[in-house]
Amino acid sequence: MVSKVGLAVFGLGRMGLHHVKNIIMSPRASLRWIVCENIQDANAVKEEYNLNTQCVTPDKVEQALEDSSVDGVMIVSPTGTHEDLIQKSLDKAKSVFCEKPLTPSVPSTRACYDLAESKGKPLLCAFQRRFDPSFYSLYKQVRSGSTGPVRIVKATSRDFPYPPVDYLRTSGGIFKDSTIHDLDMVSWIAGSKPVSVFAYGHAHNPELREFKDNDQVVVVISYENGSVAVVDNGRWCPYGYDQRLEVLCDKMQLSIDNKGVNHLITSGDQGTLLPRPEDNFMNRYPDAYRNELEHFLNVVQGKEEIRVSKEETIQAMRLAELCFESIEKQKTVPYTE
Known part of the structure; x- marks a missing residue:
């Protein structure tokens, strides 16, 4: 046993x-x-x-x-x-x-x-999205070389429901609390060292302005291999938990759409109705969280090398810090370690 x-x-x-x-x-x-x-x-x-x-x-x-x-x-x-x-x-x-x-x-x-x-x-x-079957399959396909070099990575990530303001006060800011998942994901897919970062944000909820945070941000990152990443991250989405990824490569485009609450597609003379996205990150990523745990167990038992490296974690953290700097300076900032 x-x-x-x-x-x-x-x-x-x-x-x-x-x-x-x-x-x-x-x-x-x-x-x-x-x-x-x-x-x-x-x-x-x-x-x-x-x-x-x-x-x-x-x-x-x-x-x-x-x-x-x-x-x-x-x-x-x-x-x-x-x-x-x-x-x-x-x-x-x-x-x-x-x-x-x-x-x-x-x-x-x-x-x-x-x-x-x-x-x-x-x-x-625990960057759980790396362990989602769809994201991991996309990553493996890009790394296989069959897609050709990556040109553009576009990540959309919008929360639902809007997080409590009391939580946001102590979250460390949107870039370290939320966008960091996307910063890790797009860099993982791009497979190259960042060169520069530009970020823009706005606090649609005025309560966030008290502690200088934003609830909607856009980030653009350039990489040494010529690829560019665009991240659209927000604290609110009116129709559900919005999680999408699009990767344009030389030979093809790869994309991942939202996971619906069911598989029902209704078509009629007024058009086609798709099911709304899942309500939250736990419902969107159940397989990712289970796979992430199994990976950790494998690492503990010496059966697998750790999949999220020290360098990758620090890079995502550094990108988050530079996003704050870019917003403060209102300009593109170089990536520095």
Whole structure:
């Protein structure tokens, strides 16, 4: 019998609960600990799924990290807690899976990776879209060479519903909280080092202006290989969670459209009606989150090389920082490391 990978989950918000359910469904993983602020919620999950799991508040996180049955941790807590939890976990020789952004800045992110390397443990930044079957198939086709060189990458990413303003106040800004997924995706597809970045944004919701954030942004990135990426990212879409990708290459164009809530297409004398997109990122990317977990388990067990590298994570973080700089200066800025 193959031994299961023991996991501790830090954070039990909407995303944390989603990861917990995937761990429960995986025959290869065992949920040893839930660490979260609301212990009642954790105990409710434990009872609902009849789990042999220990639940503690963050001030007792050391108990989970001292447990020798814990092979890896999944950090799904607020962004401001990531860096400390990553360092504590690595110091206890645990493999680490962490939602983006790993930390608030490039230097602290680099320091976390350096610590992981010194401890000989993997650190995975959870860019889940890389594990979506459609996006991964597109990536593999481009890398096969059959498409010819990439010319243009266009990514559209718009939230639904509009996130609570209280969340946005502490999110770190749209570029590090939301656009960073697209910055990682277009760079992954382009397969080249960025040269320059231009960003424009606007706060349609006046509350965001209080903390100098935007809810609609456009980013243009040029790359050394001549390709150009255009990102259209927003906090709001009136018809659902909008996720599309288009890649123009020398020999063909590849595109990925929205995933509808069902497969019903209604046609009549007034035209054709397609189903609306899914309501949120969890419904849009269920396969991606499951695949991402299985990849992490493979990495922990030494069966697979980590798919999101230190350099790629830092590059996405740096692009996000330069987007802020471009908006502030109202001009194109060079990519610098």
